[in-house]
Amino acid sequence: DLALAALASGKRRREVEEEEKDAEKDGGVNEGKEQLVFEDPYDDEFESEDEEGADDDDSDADVEMMGEERVKVPEGKDGKRVFLHGKDELQPGEVLVYDRSAYDMLHQLNAEWPCLSFDVVRGWSTGTYPLMFHMVAGSQADQKGKNKLVVCKLGNLVRTRRKPRKSEDSEHEDEESSSDSDSEQGDCTLNHQDVPHDGVVNRVRSMPQRPGIISSWSETGKVHIFDVESCLETLNRGARMTKPGAVPSSKIKPFYSFAGHSEEGFAMDWSRCDRGKLVTGDCRKDIFLWELREDDSTFEIGKAPFSGHQNSVEDLQWSPSEATVFASCSVDRSIRFWDIRERRKAALSIPDSHGTDINVISWNPIDSHLLVSGCDAGKLRVWDLRTVKSSNSTSQPAADFHHHQKAVTSVEWHPKESSMLAASSDDHSVSIWDLAVERDPDEELRLGTVYAGSDEVPPQLMFIHMGQTFVKEIHWHPDIPSMLVSTAQDGFNVFCASDIF
Numbered sequence: 009d010l011a012l013a014a015l016a017s018g019k020r021r022r023e024v025e026e027e028e029k030d031a032e033k034d035g036g037v038n039e040g041k042e043q044l045v046f047e048d049p050y051d052d053e054f055e056s057e058d059e060e061g062a063d064d065d066d067s068d069a070d071v072e073m074m075g076e077e078r079v080k081v082p083e084g085k086d087g088k089r090v091f092l093h094g095k096d097e098l099q100p101g102e103v104l105v106y107d108r109s110a111y112d113m114l115h116q117l118n119a120e121w122p123c124l125s126f127d128v129v130r131g132w133s134t135g136t137y138p139l140m141f142h143m144v145a146g147s148q149a150d151q152k153g154k155n156k157l158v159v160c161k162l163g164n165l166v167r168t169r170r171k172p173r174k175s176e177d178s179e180h181e182d183e184e185s186s187s188d189s190d191s192e193q194g195d196c197t198l199n200h201q202d203v204p205h206d207g208v209v210n211r212v213r214s215m216p217q218r219p220g221i222i223s224s225w226s227e228t229g230k231v232h233i234f235d236v237e238s239c240l241e242t243l244n245r246g247a248r249m250t251k252p253g254a255v256p257s258s259k260i261k262p263f264y265s266f267a268g269h270s271e272e273g274f275a276m277d278w279s280r281c282d283r284g285k286l287v288t289g290d291c292r293k294d295i296f297l298w299e300l301r302e303d304d305s306t307f308e309i310g311k312a313p314f315s316g317h318q319n320s321v322e323d324l325q326w327s328p329s330e331a332t333v334f335a336s337c338s339v340d341r342s343i344r345f346w347d348i349r350e351r352r353k354a355a356l357s358i359p360d361s362h363g364t365d366i367n368v369i370s371w372n373p374i375d376s377h378l379l380v381s382g383c384d385a386g387k388l389r390v391w392d393l394r395t396v397k398s399s400n401s402t403s404q405p406a407a408d409f410h411h412h413q414k415a416v417t418s419v420e421w422h423p424k425e426s427s428m429l430a431a432s433s434d435d436h437s438v439s440i441w442d443l444a445v446e447r448d449p450d451e452e453l454r455l456g457t458v459y460a461g462s463d464e465v466p467p468q469l470m471f472i473h474m475g476q477t478f479v480k481e482i483h484w485h486p487d488i489p490s491m492l493v494s495t496a497q498d499g500f501n502v503f504c505a506s507d508i509f
Contacts, residue, residue: 139165146209161243201239201257232262281331289321337366374426382416432479
């Protein structure tokens with residue numbers, strides 16, 4: 009059964025009890041309906057062709073998850089149809105399973121404790137199958153003393169896409185057969201080193217220029233800086249080849265801590281333009297700037313915070329192209345842009361940009377005039393900063409999407425494709441979007457792909473991933489651009505959507 013307790017993210021953690029009540033009302037997903045069952049992607053990895061054919065004749069009505077299709081399609085002869093999250097409802101006797109052909113790769117991993125936040129560690133990865141990468145995550149344990157930073161190495165991430173049905177084009181069969189041989193190499197591996205952490209980890213980030221330097225926001229109201237380089241080396245070498253004199257992970261402590269915030273917080277970001285610059289924001293409304301000193305072990309932190317927001321600062325993002333500029337969003341419904349040389353007021357702001365609390369923002373790393381924001385109402389809005397002229401004027405978004413049914417919890421632009429982004433929500437889903445896509449009704453009519461309900465689906469919506477409960481954070485891998493990683497109440501998913509890149 010799906011768990012009913014929600015993870016916390018930003019102010020969302022202060023609404024856990026309300027989310028639990030909502031989930032109880034509809035039985036985790038739908039009240040009075042059969043609980044959703046998500047098919048184990050590995051339990052029938054070696055089933056025969058005859059067994060696959062038997063699945064087709066199964067009398068149970070199945071619903072496939074949405075993959076590369078973006079419109080609702082008619083029910084097929086085998087009783088299967090695309091399930092459109094937020095539009096369709098499961099009927100009695102229907103079971104939700106995922107379409108293997110929709111993913112080049114999908115791996116599901118459990119953690120000892122739920123993780124509100126994680127970050128990919130740059131540079132420690134391989135870009136060919138089987139894939140391997142490192143990440144760091146922060147726990148939300150049931151007791152304060154059990155919390156930790158988890159430095160992970162994920163390996164043997166093989167392709168899991170299954171051989172197509174006989175009705176599909178034969179020209180793809182050779183390619184898919186080779187991918188099947190990859191999937192027979194076994195399950196993925198997860199090795200980790202645990203670093204003790206004081207309190208729940210609200211957010212964790214890796215410094216881009218020195219990936220082993222990790223910052224964390226604690227529920228205690230402190231921000232900590234750790235050096236986990238030795239953990240990464242141990243994971244990469246293997247436990248038996250640890251460097252002589254290396255400090256055991258259980259003995260690693262933060263080499264710098266800051267207690268200047270008056271309340272706990274969640275907003276945090278390292279600059280990609282200027283090594284060692286960090287901004288942190290709290291639930292009161294304050295933002296502090298950190299600058300790494302030449303000794304590489306201490307920070308100079310401004311005595312006065314950046315002042316302007318009227319409520320909790322939920323997210324922060326440095327400009328990808330200007331070393332002195334960062335953006336912030338807040339429960340006060342505004343997005344503000346700051347120059348670090350002026351702390352008393354924002355250089356530019358978009359007031360009441362969503363009409364409700366803004367949870368997350370992401371600055372496009374390629375087209376730096378674009379910023380995307382996500383709010384409590386489930387909306388995504390893309391802002392063209394070239395059209396935002398003054399803080400007092402009403403600015404209109406360049407794009408406005410309302411697909412998610414609950415609060416947007418994370419959003420991130422693709423690191424290589426400037427028009428693509430991904431978002432996660434408390435409605436248990438992850439969506440992938442491509443802003444460059446436009447509908448062509450004439451082409452749809454010519455190809456015969458005009459289906460009932462297609463007008464209800466934005467053409468920019470490329471993919472919907474489900475199967476997790478209360479997804480809290482997502483990240484594209486910067487060195488493996490097709491890979492998305494998500495964390496939720498019930499663990500991590502690592503996947504590559506097929507046919508959208």
